Amino acid sequence: MWVEIFKRYIALFLLGFVIKLLDDEVDQDENLRKLPRSQMLREVQFFKLPYCLLFLSIAMMLDTPYSFALFSSAYITGMFHVSTQRLPFKLKSYQEIVIVFLINILLVPIGVFFNCLFLIVIIQFLDDLMDMNYDFTYGYFNYANRFGKGEVILVILIFLVASIMLSWVNTLIILPTGIFINYLYSWL
């Protein structure tokens, strides 16, 4: 049990790093955002892809269902707000969301998948609540500005209760790690 929890922590750290770098890559706002201050992150920016693939494969090896479910739910939540945009594979993004959803339901235990989806949505909404003013001034999409602060807080509470009902151990592992990675990335 402890070995599994330890493995899950390591996998989560690597996966959080991958998701953060991917988010920066997709947003394409490197010109607007300043380059990271630390030399290490600045060099990592140039070799994103190999490091991301390496970390992703290590995370997959350590904890397969959770890594896959977390990664794909981050993928889903990342393009949820542009649901009618055409993507490079000539599919609209809601179609891709449906395909990823079906793959998850087929391959991952369904409780694990929904737990991960709820947790990723919680982390996304918390991040939006923190960056409300920044995103408002620079014009990025933000759920807290779009739907209002109170609604977002209520949705966070609902999803928190649901994920605790699904599995409280994994909620206690994943949620603080996600918040910690967010904090670490903004601090570096």
Added chain:
Amino acid sequence: MLYGYIIILSLLLILISYSYGRKIGNKEGYYKGISEIPLSLKLSYLQTNECPICNKQQQSNKGGKG
């Protein structure tokens, strides 16, 4: 487990009513603002003798009637 369902249901009800009420309130506030603006502009003009849009100063009414 049952408590969880009850909490989720009540939070869902709060969410629905909160967002619906917010929508109604936004609409009401818009119309209230539209009807409020002319009055407030006129009031500020009468108080300061200054056009609130172009900041043009009018001759002040010294000691006369009206």
